[in-house]
Amino acid sequence: xxxxxxxxxxxxxxxxxxxxxxxxxxxxxxxxxxxxxxxxxxxxxxxxxxxxxxxxxxxxxxxxxxxxxxxxxxxxxxxxxxxxxxxxxxxxxxxxxxxxxxxxxxxxxxxxxxxxxxxxxxxxxxxxxxxxxxxxxxxxxxxxxxxxxxxxxxxxxxxxxxxxxxxxxxxxxxxxxxxxxxxxxxxxxxxxxxxxxxxxxxxxxxxxxxxxxxxxxxxxxxxxxxxxxxxxxxxxxxxxxxxxxxxxxxxxxxxxxxxxxxxxxxxxxxxxxxxxxxx
Numbered sequence: 001x002x003x004x005x006x007x008x009x010x011x012x013x014x015x016x017x018x019x020x021x022x023x024x025x026x027x028x029x030x031x032x033x034x035x036x037x038x039x040x041x042x043x044x045x046x047x048x049x050x051x052x053x054x055x056x057x058x059x060x061x062x063x064x065x066x067x068x069x070x071x072x073x074x075x076x077x078x079x080x081x082x083x084x085x086x087x088x089x090x091x092x093x094x095x096x097x098x099x100x101x102x103x104x105x106x107x108x109x110x111x112x113x114x115x116x117x118x119x120x121x122x123x124x125x126x127x128x129x130x131x132x133x134x135x136x137x138x139x140x141x142x143x144x145x146x147x148x149x150x151x152x153x154x155x156x157x158x159x160x161x162x163x164x165x166x167x168x169x170x171x172x173x174x175x176x177x178x179x180x181x182x183x184x185x186x187x188x189x190x191x192x193x194x195x196x197x198x199x200x201x202x203x204x205x206x207x208x209x210x211x212x213x214x215x216x217x218x219x220x221x222x223x224x225x226x227x228x229x230x231x232x233x234x235x236x237x238x239x240x241x242x243x244x245x246x247x248x249x250x251x252x253x254x255x256x257x258x259x260x261x262x263x264x265x266x267x268x269x270x271x272x273x274x275x276x277x278x279x
Contacts, residue, residue: 055154056106059228061138063103063110069121070129070243077124084120089113100133110136111159111221115214118242119164122213128243134217136224139233153232156225161214168213169247170240171206172220176231185231189223196222213242 069077092105092113103110114134121130176185193199193209198219200210209216224236
């Protein structure tokens with residue numbers, strides 16, 4: 001009897017109990033939450049498609065925020081607010097973890113998303129008091145390379161946000177990074193806030209903004225994008241408060257001249273000096 005020693009395909013072993021063949025391992029499928037939308041950590045587009053990449057993607061535009069509703073039912077308020085933001089601006093990619101929520105999208109979309117989320121949270125909170133911490137970043141390092149010449153920096157139009165009817169106050173700081181002249185862009189941003197009517201004076205380590213929630217967030221975003229026209233990496237931070245029971249009752253125009261900085265210093269100089277100290 002001749003034994004055939006030719007190489008054969010290995011026989012697939014069946015499970016002795018179920019008599020089924022084992023399931024072949026597959027590549028994991030990226031899950032997308034129905035509330036938060038697409039995963040913002042997905043792989044970047046191939047190099048061949050870079051020319052068609054939107055400016056906000058090319059410049060590494062993004063935001064992180066944390067929402068603090070003043071209610072015991074904060075989980076329901078936060079989840080509902082995130083759902084409202086996704087329904088209003090589905091193009092924004094969102095990823096939430098145990099610390100904060102990451103947003104990736106255009107400047108206009110991010111501004112709309114933040115406005116919607118904070119306004120919805122305030123309406124859903126019985127006290128009406130909500131605080132949000134917001135961090136914005138654009139440019140290198142980290143998200144994109146640091147070799148972009150100034151001529152390639154994006155010029156972004158001011159955002160368009162309808163009024164919400166909610167009075168808000170914020171402590172705001174702006175950080176032009178990797179540039180010798182940080183004070184020039186900061187002073188320009190303060191001037192834009194004054195022109196927008198949201199500037200409310202200098203505070204320790206920050207500038208105070210007041211106005212409709214949409215106007216305050218628009219100032220935060222527009223000053224950040226304007227500085228981004230000449231500075232490759234710009235970050236901004238704000239703590240935004242809506243419905244605080246300790247909100248100031250007096251109009252900001254009646255505050256004492258020079259409040260928030262040493263005597264003899266202008267408010268603008270106080271703002272800029274504090275921002276430089278934080279940088």
